[in-house]
Amino acid sequence: MIFINTRPQGRAEALSQALQQQHIEVIDLPLLRLSARPWSAELASLYAQLPNTHIIVVVSPTAVEIGMAYLAQSHLQLQDLQHICWVAVGEKTAEVLREYGVHSDIPQVExxxxxxxxxxxxxLAAGTQIAFWRGEGGRQFMMQTLLDQGMQVHNFVLYQRECPASSVQKMAAVRSRLIQTSEFWMMISSEASWLNWLMLIQHDATLLNKGHYWVLGDRLEQILLDYQAQHHTKYKILKLTNLKTELILQQIMRMQGKL
Structure with a gap:
């Protein structure tokens, strides 16, 4: 069994080690690299409005780290934001927030x-002010939903998301390995990751169809189903509720008939 670990560097190691302990061949191929956007007059203006905000939505551990660094640069302190409700996309993001002494609400599905x-x-009352600490291109659906409900959305684009150059360089070797196998498994955690994967394989339907794609949530599942219908592809899709190592291992054991 070949499992392609697409998690960013720094967040992939625990899963790769756990899979290797189960004698699974792992290919580390991060599909996203996150880099901070420079401090700007636009961000300074957004931070100046932050004490008047009611809710802050934080979409990743990276958003926490960059957001807090820029909070200090804006000369605000966390005590200026004590009245604010924080929402984290998942447990990892909430864990980083807790390191700053911030409690956050976490959804069951990340x-x-x-x-x-x-x-x-x-x-929420119309006009509720909601700040998003996010990356370029992320959480458009969520922000638009809240705007449609009459909320005021403050858009903090804190970092850029791109396909890592190292993964582009590694892809020739990965392709050679995948050509030798009849199937492989990989996680797709965002639409940006999926688009980067399509770019890396250059819409190679033969290679694409060998994949078992484990996707995060309903919307991403639908994106892959739509692509499948539009391009007449035959890959497999499994929807996950989170990206925890325990869940990945559980799914693999179930697939292997060990559960």
Missing amino acids: TSEGMLSLASLQN
């Missing part, structure tokens, strides 16, 4: 839809 279902984002 997606935009999961966050929108939280009690803290239900029955």
Whole structure:
């Protein structure tokens, strides 16, 4: 069994080690690299409005780290934000927030839809001010949903997301290995990751169809289903509710008939 670990560097190691302990061949191929956007007048203006915000939605551990660094640069302190409700996309993001002494609400399913279902984002008064600490291109659906509900959204684009150059360089060797096998498994955690994967394989239907794609949440599942229908591909899709190592191992054991 070949499993392609697409998690960013720094977050992939625990899963790779756990899979290798189960005698699974692992290919580390990060599909996203996150890099901070430079401090700007636009960010300075957004941070100046932050004490008037009611909710801050934080979409990744990277958003926490960069967001907090820029909070200090803006000369604000966390005590200026004590009245604010924080929402984290998942446990890893919440864990990093806790390192700063911040409690956050966490959805059961680590997606935009999961966050929108939280009690803290239900029955909000029109005009409620919600800040998003996010990366370029991320959480468009969630922000638009809240805008449609009459909320005021403050868009903190804190970092850029791109396909790592190292993965582009490694792809020739990865392709050679995948050509030798009849199937492989990989996680797809975001639409950006999926688009980067399609770019790396250059829409090679033969290679694409060998994949078992484990996707995070309903919306991403639908994106892959739509692509499948439009391009007449035959890959397999499994929807996950989170990206925890325990869940990945459980799914593999179930697939191997060990559960």
